[in-house]
Amino acid sequence: MRYAVLNQTERGAFQVWRGVLAGASASLVGIGLARFAYTPLLPAIIGAHWFPASTAAYLGAANLGGYLAGALAAGLFARHARAATILRAMMVLATIAFVACAFPVSFLWFFAWRFLSGISGGALMVLAAPTIIAHVAPSRRGFASGAIFTGIGLGIAASGTIVPLLLRQGLTQTWLGLAVVSLLLTIVAWNGWPSQDAPAPAQPHEHKQAKxxxxxxxxxxxxxxxxxxxxxxxxxxxxxxxxxxxxxxxxxxxxxxxxxxxxxxxxxxxxxxxxxxxxxxxxxxxxxxxxxxxxxxxxxxxxxxxxxxxxxxxxxxxxxxxxxxxxxxxxxxxxxxxxxxxxxxxxxxxxxxxxxxxxxxxxxxxxxxxxxxxxxxxxxxxxxxxxxxxxxxxxxxxxx
Structure with a gap:
């Protein structure tokens, strides 16, 4: 019986850290790559004559606008589907958006996909961390939430290191490379989200009388x-x-x-x-x-x-x-x-x-x-x- 309890506890801890890894992957895809990787791509987009400088700047604003829309819509999404389902869908949407942006069909096409990638980022930001943190012991929530949002930092670092290396292969190849990274992270996160009916850890007794x-x-x-x-x-x-x-x-x-x-x-x-x-x-x-x-x-x-x-x-x-x-x-x-x-x-x-x-x-x-x-x-x-x-x-x- 003792070993069974220990094994159950270990499995619970393992599931929590799988969830943290899923959350970090989501923040890396939705914010780290979808937003910050565009910064070093902008000069290349203008240089390759995909879009003139006067309109290319609006494509960056499209992601920011989509992010705001995604943050506002996250609650609506959560009322109609399980959090894990929404999170998987948003990571898939971000991956598809990277593929779509590899082909500059038109300004409207590019703008729409940048906007959709922003929606995915906003929804992931609102839903991913709270979904995971609810299942983490209160004494470890600070470190766990920090680990989840490390994905944003990795994306910022990648924008100054990996993206310039990918650009040597070409602009289209860079977008497709980002799509591959996003797909791999989506696969990593797929089964890491906790089930909606899993019990959250109890709060410490000393907080029960808090106002x-x-x-x-x-x-x-x-x-x-x-x-x-x-x-x-x-x-x-x-x-x-x-x-x-x-x-x-x-x-x-x-x-x-x-x-x-x-x-x-x-x-x-x-x-x-x-x-x-x-x-x-x-x-x-x-x-x-x-x-x-x-x-x-x-x-x-x-x-x-x-x-x-x-x-x-x-x-x-x-x-x-x-x-x-x-x-x-x-x-x-x-x-x-x-x-x-x-x-x-x-x-x-x-x-x-x-x-x-x-x-x-x-x-x-x-x-x-x-x-x-x-x-x-x-x-x-x-x-x-x-x-x-x-x-x-x-x-x-x-x-x-």
Missing amino acids: APSPPALRALFVEYALNAVGLVPHMIFLVDFVARGLGKGVDAGAEFWVLYGLGAIAGPLLAGHLADRAGFGRALRVAYLLQLIAVALPAVSSNSGLLMVSSVMVGAFTPGIVPLVLGRVNELLAHHPALQKGAWSRATTGFAVLQALAAYGLSFLFSSSGGDYRLLFMIGAAALAIALAVDLFAALKRR
């Missing part, structure tokens, strides 16, 4: 997460150009800083999750806001290469690293209202997507109208993170 979360606490978290999106945009869009043209270091140096950004993105979710397991999600978030504030402000006040490297790695780490912290905080606030967790996470993801899109367009406009003032952009990003930290501290004081 239901107040709406202001959740609203504050949504505002903080959206502001965090604004803070990330200057590095995500302008870092390489700032190093290459703003500091006159050249394209190769800019690419090196993007690789550092990608290396930070790989480690970020795991480190953030580990911090949350040790300190709690609320405290870990405050540390994250403060570190990001410092890192985003560095390019605004210094051109020192060493400091810029630190800035690149730190912001790269929190680009995906902030996600498991906010997800964990949502679940923490709604620990006794599990039915509300996915809806709250969907609203948080939607707010993040909206502010990220608005910030991308707004900062691009400011950059153009200011005559190329990079430091202004980093100052705005740092200010957004300072406000996020202030909102979090004020909300914590109000709750106490």
Whole structure:
């Protein structure tokens, strides 16, 4: 009997980590590759005369728009089918979109498939992690969610390393290569999703008397997460150009800083999750806001290469690293209202997507109208993170 219990426990742990692997594969396909791999592909698309520069930029916006639509539609999908079914379908959709984009039939064709790939990414972001985390012991949820979102960091790193290598074989071959990678990851994840009726781990006894979360606490978290999106945009869009043209270091140096950004993105979710397991999600978030504030402000006040490297790695780490912290905080606030967790996470993801899109367009406009003032952009990003930290501290004081 004892060995039977041990074997059952081991099988349960094995299933959980299969689920974590499935979640990491989903984030790698839906966000890491479908969104970030397009960045190094854009110059090649223009250079190969698939589309002119004036319209190619809209194809990047198509994925962002689809992501927002997917985040909004995820709840509707979940009401009509099992989470595992939706997650498998979204990964298949992303794979098909990679194949379709290998053939530039027309602008509308390409735009539609980029939009559909964005839908898959938004739905995967909203549904994948909560589906897995519900079956992970509370003491390990930070690390598990960090492992799931490491896929985003791997995609960022791949955008600066693997994609340029694939491009040597040709643009069509690159899209097909991404499709093959996506297909393999879909196969890896296929049977890793937990069954919907599997029991979730019980909460520790000491939390049973916790009060239901107040709406202001959740609203504050949504505002903080959206502001965090604004803070990330200057590095995500302008870092390489700032190093290459703003500091006159050249394209190769800019690419090196993007690789550092990608290396930070790989480690970020795991480190953030580990911090949350040790300190709690609320405290870990405050540390994250403060570190990001410092890192985003560095390019605004210094051109020192060493400091810029630190800035690149730190912001790269929190680009995906902030996600498991906010997800964990949502679940923490709604620990006794599990039915509300996915809806709250969907609203948080939607707010993040909206502010990220608005910030991308707004900062691009400011950059153009200011005559190329990079430091202004980093100052705005740092200010957004300072406000996020202030909102979090004020909300914590109000709750106490």
